[in-house]
Amino acid sequence: MGYFEKALLAAAVIGALSGLVGSLVVLRRRTFFAQALTHATFPGAVAATIVGVSIPLGAALASILIVGIMTLIGRVKRQGTQVASGILLTAGFALGVLLQALNPSLPVQVDSYLVGSILTVTTGDLALAVGVLGVAVAVIVLLGKEILFSTFDPSGFRAAGFREWPIELLTLTLITATVVTAMPAVGAILAIALIAAPAAAARLVTRTATQILVLAPVLGAAAGLVGVLLSRAIDVAAGPAIALTAAALFLLALGGRRLSLARLRLTA
Amino acid sequence: MAGASFSYGQSPALADIDFEVRAGEAVALIGPNGSGKSTLLKGILGLIQRVSGTVEVLGASAAPAGSIGYVPQADEIDQQFPVTLEQVVMMGRYRSLGWLRLPGKRDRQAVTHALDAVGLGHRAKTRFGELSGGQQQRGLLARAVAAGPRLLLLDEPFNGLDQQNRDALVGTVKRLKEEGVAVVVSTHDLQLAREVCEQVLLLNGTQVAFGPRESVLILENVQRTFREVGVEIDEHTVVVPGHTGH
Numbered sequence: 001m002g003y004f005e006k007a008l009l010a011a012a013v014i015g016a017l018s019g020l021v022g023s024l025v026v027l028r029r030r031t032f033f034a035q036a037l038t039h040a041t042f043p044g045a046v047a048a049t050i051v052g053v054s055i056p057l058g059a060a061l062a063s064i065l066i067v068g069i070m071t072l073i074g075r076v077k078r079q080g081t082q083v084a085s086g087i088l089l090t091a092g093f094a095l096g097v098l099l100q101a102l103n104p105s106l107p108v109q110v111d112s113y114l115v116g117s118i119l120t121v122t123t124g125d126l127a128l129a130v131g132v133l134g135v136a137v138a139v140i141v142l143l144g145k146e147i148l149f150s151t152f153d154p155s156g157f158r159a160a161g162f163r164e165w166p167i168e169l170l171t172l173t174l175i176t177a178t179v180v181t182a183m184p185a186v187g188a189i190l191a192i193a194l195i196a197a198p199a200a201a202a203r204l205v206t207r208t209a210t211q212i213l214v215l216a217p218v219l220g221a222a223a224g225l226v227g228v229l230l231s232r233a234i235d236v237a238a239g240p241a242i243a244l245t246a247a248a249l250f251l252l253a254l255g256g257r258r259l260s261l262a263r264l265r266l267t268a
Numbered sequence: 269m270a271g272a273s274f275s276y277g278q279s280p281a282l283a284d285i286d287f288e289v290r291a292g293e294a295v296a297l298i299g300p301n302g303s304g305k306s307t308l309l310k311g312i313l314g315l316i317q318r319v320s321g322t323v324e325v326l327g328a329s330a331a332p333a334g335s336i337g338y339v340p341q342a343d344e345i346d347q348q349f350p351v352t353l354e355q356v357v358m359m360g361r362y363r364s365l366g367w368l369r370l371p372g373k374r375d376r377q378a379v380t381h382a383l384d385a386v387g388l389g390h391r392a393k394t395r396f397g398e399l400s401g402g403q404q405q406r407g408l409l410a411r412a413v414a415a416g417p418r419l420l421l422l423d424e425p426f427n428g429l430d431q432q433n434r435d436a437l438v439g440t441v442k443r444l445k446e447e448g449v450a451v452v453v454s455t456h457d458l459q460l461a462r463e464v465c466e467q468v469l470l471l472n473g474t475q476v477a478f479g480p481r482e483s484v485l486i487l488e489n490v491q492r493t494f495r496e497v498g499v500e501i502d503e504h505t506v507v508v509p510g511h512t513g514h
Contacts, residue, residue, distance in 0.1 A: 145365075
């Protein structure tokens with residue numbers, strides 16, 4: 001497999017994964033949390049390069065640390081999770097920049113952490129993405145009904161005799177794994193576009209959560225493929241091309257929905 | 269429930285509750301806002317901390333899975349969530365289905381039956397958020413019915429309902445009682461207590477009175493329950509001025 005074919009495959013797999021897990025992010029209203037997580041992976045990746053371990057490993061460790069700190073700050077009275085996410089988003093990013101400035105001799109360019117470099121993804125990165133996608137699909141097929149119930153009506157879910165924390169832990173783990181997986185391809189800053197935009201677009205044009213869970217991965221994969229092809233055709237960086245394609249899909253869905261609502265009003 | 273008290277963290281919420289409800293009977297929980305009606309329902313469900321006393325549900329200290337049907341107030345629910353009425357009702361089946369298993373034919377039949385029972389069979393595919401408040405409330409009752417409960421808990425089910433939705437709800441609750449389901453319903457609506465409930469529990473942070481409807485719903489008791497908001501008794505209706513909401 002040539003580097004371009006590998007890039008296409010990685011873009012499709014990571015796009016599908018981001019769309020699928022992004023559906024959970026959008027339905028559970030955790031977009032800002034996911035955004036903070038993507039930025040927090042940045043210092044983890046820089047630190048991993050300095051120490052010489054694998055970048056996804058460093059990003060994953062940083063994410064776990066960040067989720068822990070965020071949970072603690074979220075418990076402070078009258079602060080809540082939004083504040084916690086906001087603080088860590090900027091602090092994580094600043095820490096990454098600082099680490100990089102302190103180590104000017106790093107072999108990797110700063111850009112590749114921030115906007116990704118899908119043309120240089122390794123077979124290992126690709127295998128990780130396929131593995132995480134497989135786990136995410138299995139979780140959503142097997143536990144989708146509990147996840148949707150707890151998201152829709154948490155007190156009804158508890159009243160029915162279920163516990164909430166396994167669902168919360170499971171979704172946080174999936175979100176973290178997705179952010180870490182998407183980072184080598186689309187970078188810390190752009191990953192959120194691929195996670196939020198396809199799911200938000202799917203939500204606009206569907207009626208049920210099940211339809212979102214099917215459509216969002218398709219849109220995510222499409223954004224990945226089109227982005228990589230565009231980047232070659234007009235010679236721009238792949239990460240931004242993927243993120244802009246995802247954003248364009250969202251705008252298309254928004255426009256489509258407006259049109260169909262307007263038509264409904266005309267016929268009514 | 270004997271001598272039971274409940275609290276949220278450090279602050280006590282409800283003290284000294286002593287009552288029981290038998291199969292096929294209904295108890296109305298009546299009291300002003302913040303008197304502990306919802307707290308009592310959550311106490312029965314085991315969702316809040318009990319500091320003293322005992323709670324036995326269906327003869328056990330922990331109710332068997334799926335044996336309690338709970339109908340929350342519809343405004344506690346995410347209105348924007350993309351889910352159809354039918355899917356909401358199916359959620360009532362999840363507990364007995366268990367983890368990892370998908371609904372089968374029997375579950376779908378139970379959902380259809382429950383929707384027909386509340387008179388919403390024709391709205392099965394409608395998005396939950398597009399239903400009126402009263403229809404949502406009936407949908408949540410259908411979800412509880414689909415679970416095939418032996419004890420049904422309703423939290424203010426009649427708030428802001430029009431006559432048609434109200435009648436549909438009353439009819440469903442009466443039918444369930446005939447099938448041997450025990451019912452506990454929190455309400456402001458004394459008329460409802462008269463229509464559906466044999467027993468009344470008056471609450472005001474603590475238990476004011478419990479017993480057969482006729483002997484409990486007397487002026488003195490009602491005044492003690494609603495002491496801060498004032499009470500008028502006008503033939504058979506007790507009106508509590510300026511008293512709306514939960």
